Amino acid sequence: MQDAVTKPQWEEDNSQDFIDYGKYFVPDREVQINCICEVIPPPSKPAYILDLCCGEGLLTRALLDKFPECHVYGLDGSPKMLAHVEESLADYGERIKTRQFDLAATDWRELPFPIHAVVSSLAIHHLDGTEKQALFKDMVSLLMPGGSLIIADLTEPMDQFGKKLAAQAWDEVVRQRSLDLDGDLKGYDYFCELGWNHYAQSEPDPDSIDKPSSLFDQLKWLDEAGFIGVDVFWMKAGHAIFGGRKPNPGAK
Ligand SMILES: C[S@@+](CC[C@H](N)C(=O)[O-])C[C@H]1O[C@@H](n2cnc3c(N)ncnc32)[C@H](O)[C@@H]1O
Numbered sequence: 001m002q003d004a005v006t007k008p009q010w011e012e013d014n015s016q017d018f019i020d021y022g023k024y025f026v027p028d029r030e031v032q033i034n035c036i037c038e039v040i041p042p043p044s045k046p047a048y049i050l051d052l053c054c055g056e057g058l059l060t061r062a063l064l065d066k067f068p069e070c071h072v073y074g075l076d077g078s079p080k081m082l083a084h085v086e087e088s089l090a091d092y093g094e095r096i097k098t099r100q101f102d103l104a105a106t107d108w109r110e111l112p113f114p115i116h117a118v119v120s121s122l123a124i125h126h127l128d129g130t131e132k133q134a135l136f137k138d139m140v141s142l143l144m145p146g147g148s149l150i151i152a153d154l155t156e157p158m159d160q161f162g163k164k165l166a167a168q169a170w171d172e173v174v175r176q177r178s179l180d181l182d183g184d185l186k187g188y189d190y191f192c193e194l195g196w197n198h199y200a201q202s203e204p205d206p207d208s209i210d211k212p213s214s215l216f217d218q219l220k221w222l223d224e225a226g227f228i229g230v231d232v233f234w235m236k237a238g239h240a241i242f243g244g245r246k247p248n249p250g251a252k
Contacts, residue, residue: 008207010126015078017194019056024187025196026122027173027237032152033059033121035234035241037066040117040148047116047144048073053103053123057085063119064092070116075101075108104131109138116144121152122239125212129221132213136225146248149227152234152241154198155215166238167199173237199238215240 023029036059040049046069054060054074063072072095074085082098089096101108104127118139124132139149157163171188174197178187191197198210215232219242222230227244234241 008209010077010209012078012080014209015055015080017190019080019084021187021190022055022058023181024174024177025191027170027239028234029058032234032239032241033062036119036121036150036152037062039150039233039241039243040067040119041146043067043070043116044146045114046070047114047147048111049116050075050111050118050142052118052120053077053126054085054098055081055121055123057081057089059119059121060085060096061089061092064089064095067116071095071097071113073111074098075103077102103127103135106134106138109142111142114144115142115147117148117150118143119150119152122154124151125154125210128211129213129217132218133221133225136221136227140226140246143246145246146251147246148243149222149246150233150241150243151218152239154210154212154238155218155240156212157199157238158214158216163199167197169237170197170199170239215242218242 026032048071049063049067051060051063051072051074054076057074060072060074074096076082077100079100082100085098099108103123124135127135136149143149157166174191175185175188178185181187198212219230222244226247228247230244232240232242
């Protein structure tokens with residue numbers, strides 16, 4: 001008997017590639033991490049920040065440093081990624097907590113502690129549009145009043161023209177980054193070999209684990225979910241940082 005059809009998903013090989021090559025593949029990685037930390041307002045009392053799909057924990061570390069009064073809860077599906085976080089952030093002691101989870105599942109979306117911010121970098125695009133809308137609604141419920149949801153992610157261009165521009169721009173930043181870091185194109189060559197540039201695909205791949213939605217749709221879904229101050233804080237090569245705040249009726 002044939003196995004039931006399993007949905008394509010992020011595998012441990014993808015984690016290893018990202019650990020080894022993320023520094024080349026992510027446009028302006030340090031700028032993005034800084035930007036996410038900057039757009040989260042300081043908390044009014046000690047609370048948690050959730051890092052959804054925290055990967056190896058680079059953003060997690062920046063959040064721990066920027067918000068010393070906060071705990072950071074790093075969730076990811078990959079044991080390899082979580083092992084990295086636990087080892088590299090061990091010095092933060094009780095302030096870092098981790099958990100293996102499935103982003104698409106709902107069993108983690110109620111938590112018994114106050115959540116000041118939910119962040120996610122380069123992962124929400126693994127959900128389809130309906131799943132993203134459900135996530136945004138659940139996050140507005142999960143957050144404390146005044147709390148923020150900040151997403152850094154691939155976005156889907158509105159048409160072929162935008163897609164071509166994004167493909168070229170992403171190629172160029174990875175090419176330049178390889179040269180800047182190593183003086184050669186090995187990082188860029190591997191980016192091409194893996195076919196990592198989502199925008200360079202001529203036809204949509206129904207088996208792809210990447211399901212980015214347009215920035216326009218996602219801003220609308222955040223608004224519809226009840227977020228205020230919905231905005232875009234940074235954008236390059238098809239990647240954007242965007243989000244909003246949960247209303248705080250008690251605030252002066
Ligand atoms: C491109 S990496 C980004 C990691 C990190 N946020 C960063 O920006 O460096 C994507 C991460 O999402 C996680 N991931 C992908 N799909 C997932 C899912 N359905 N549930 C939980 N984690 C998932 C992977 O394990 C991986 O760590």
